[in-house]
Amino acid sequence: MNPRVEPWLTAGVLLVAMAGLAYHCHYLAVPIVDDAAISLAYGLTFFSGEGLRVTPASQPVEGFSNPLWTLLLGLSHPLHLKPVAFTHGLGIVFGVLALPAVAAWGPAAEGRRWRLEDAVAPCVAALNPTYAYWISSGMETGLEAFLLGLSGFFLLRELRTGRTAHVGWALGLLCLTRPEGVLFTTAAGALWVGSRALERRWPGRQELRIFLWLLALVGGWLAVRWCYFADWLPNTYYAKQFWEFNAAAYFRNFWLTYQPLCVLAAAGWLFGLAGRGAVARQTVLALLYMGCGLYFVWSAKGDWMREWRFFAPLVPLLGAAMAVGLSGARAMSAQWVAQGRGRMPARLSLVAVTGAALTVGVPGLRASIARAPEVQANPELPYAVIAGNFRRVRTQTQALGQVHPLLGYPDLGGQAMVLRGAEIIDVAGLADYAVAHHANNYPALEDYLLSEGPCILLDAHGPSGHLAGFQKLMGNYHSIGSSFFMLNGLTPTEDPRCPEGKAATLALDPAAQLQRFEQEIREDQAQRALHRWRCVHAYTAAEQLPDEASRERLAELADQRGDALVREGHLLPALRQYSLATLLDEGNAHRRRKAEKLRGRIYPRPQGP
Structure with missing residues (x-):
């Protein structure tokens, strides 16, 4: 030629x-697949100024394995696309x-x-x-x-x-x-x-x-x-291992x-x-x-x-x-x-x-x-289908009056895009540090879901189907159809996680809440303080919560008390203090790492045959 x-x-x-x-x-x-919506949700959170979290209220966990793509997708926010x-x-x-x-x-x-x-x-x-x-x-x-x-x-x-x-x-x-x-x-x-x-x-x-x-x-x-x-x-490595x-x-x-x-x-x-x-x-x-x-x-x-x-x-x-x-x-x-x-x-x-x-x-x-x-x-798990399912969940949480509902669901993409105010415990493990690092370690997983929750709604199917066999955990739930469960005693007027009852707990002003948290930390009642945080956080807008500096001070106090309990050999109370420190400090990943190392020590992974 x-x-x-x-x-x-x-x-x-x-x-x-x-x-x-x-x-x-x-x-x-x-149609875009649900996994693509995970990266999109992270990118949108990042460019809205809330860091690399799947939703602004969730903990900072690398639930994606494509950081460049995640950031590129997030550009749709500043570009108004x-x-x-x-x-x-x-x-x-x-x-x-x-x-x-x-x-x-x-x-x-x-x-x-x-x-x-x-x-x-x-x-x-x-x-x-x-x-x-x-x-x-x-x-x-x-x-x-x-x-x-x-x-x-x-x-x-x-x-x-x-x-x-x-x-x-x-x-x-x-x-x-x-x-x-x-x-x-x-x-x-x-x-x-x-x-x-x-x-x-x-x-x-x-x-x-x-x-x-x-x-x-x-x-x-x-x-x-x-x-x-x-x-x-990336956290996905541990979740998929x-x-x-x-x-x-x-x-x-x-x-x-x-x-x-x-x-x-x-x-x-x-x-x-x-x-x-x-x-x-x-x-x-x-x-x-x-x-x-x-x-x-x-x-x-x-x-x-x-x-x-x-x-x-x-x-x-x-x-x-x-x-x-x-x-x-x-x-x-x-x-x-x-x-x-x-x-x-x-x-x-x-x-x-x-x-x-x-x-x-x-x-x-x-x-x-x-x-x-x-x-x-034959499209693969479209995001739109999952998003449609979670719009119904959003209606449920709004009827309960929850601003930041704590949810335990898989199918992360549609969930994170629809429920932007929720704190998500990804029970499939992709976007949850503890669930991923304790994969196949059921005692540690059950302790985590019980002590740091419990979630108000739980889904036990597919990658989270094993949760149905957690007897202590599931004893706190009742079925609401198919593989979905709701926390016992949860109504628009009551929440079993609120220590003094929903109305009395939420009636405390931020200064009084801080005082209660500090008292419970010093008296080693960290589990009660964990429930108090879940109650207050669920029903309170971010700007009405105790200020960040005060919560960080409490987190440091809980962390120090946990260190003292470890030295004394009281590992489980120490774990509760570490968990509380992590949540008060906006899910600080280094505090989370410390808490889960201790949880793994208390509940060691079962050895294979």
Whole structure:
């Protein structure tokens, strides 16, 4: 093909692929999933000035694993945009932008103009319903795919030119988008070090700048995580550590569904490696990135969501593998010409490779497209459905006169978006430190839910179904239908958590409340003080509660009293003091960490057989 025409033709195909992907998303009309609403709720709380909490009244817990996406979604608040529509559209925008980012790998690696094979990856992604589904779902899939493509582009270009260090910030942002970003960064680093070793080049200013970008972004977030959330890992890691979703079946079903595309990708990697030089480097990068993605899926034990959420951002890499295969075939043909074997055999070899790819790829793409109606008809746990359920819960809490109801429910996204004034104990563990860290330790969980609550409403189903077997806890509740329970004795005029009765407890002014709290701390009646706080907090607006400085002073007093009780060997009373200190100090994560360490000591995790 005329080398002057091919770049323009490639650009045209790329634009068609981007438009096709946008139409594919429009056709699927995917509702944002409930998990996406979790990140949205956190982002809205942050930009409303209440910190990184799922609701302003909830404790500061990292119940998300995508900090960059969470903050981006929160921008809908200062920009005065509709949050749900913004979430839906932003994912599609990034997913579409990922196509040119991945397509640019070949020109970046080889320092050449666009060629037709560069448009293969965009076409594969545009026609794949798994990819289109998840970039439309409100999840961070589109952003992850975009940063994978962008980091690969910068890496390949900067290895070739030896200039700039943009790959540093691209990889840093990738690490802040998904936990597996650390794996991708490690793979990119391995390719960089290996390439420079082959060139016999020592690290220099370029490598230092890349390192500083990673240190600033990743190290900065780790510092924030420790200072604010009192942990080095996201809370979701602990919540999911015992979850099992049959990773083998996850892999097998994807393979059976997209077998032709996977076979072509494998063939592409083989031809790409044969191409040597810049083509081989591009091939190795695609292989390493794909390997990291697959390893993460295996280590995460699959996923509870359908349509292969974790594989979706890797779909463009399948196309990238096909593209490097065609580039490798071109390089082999050029080598034949250079060796004097003639232009005709070289052209025939290239035509044969292209024809074989089309023979396998076209039916595979057709099969992918044919799945679109089925995917469209089976959306994954829409946020709107969960939000509708919690509007009824909101009506219940309002009828009880509660300003900050304490709720124990899973299905966090819709709950947090509808009940913005609630304090949520996420009984699935994602956004609750104690529930996550005591996962599968039922005595510790039951003690936590009883002593620091109890919640006024409780849902025992799915990930929280085990709560129905907690006899001490459930003795405080009565069924209100299905898997839902209400606290015994709770009415619009009475709350069993109020020590002197609802009316008398709430009649105390802030100064009198502070006096009662201090008296109960000094007399080691921290459990009574915990109930008092739950009562006062539930029915009182934030500005009418005791002031922050006074509550912090009481928290410090309770913490010191707890330390003294630990030294005396009175661990359970000490735990109640630590719990009270945590709640009075707005859920301070370091106080929470201290309380849960003691709870784990009192109720050690049962040992396996």
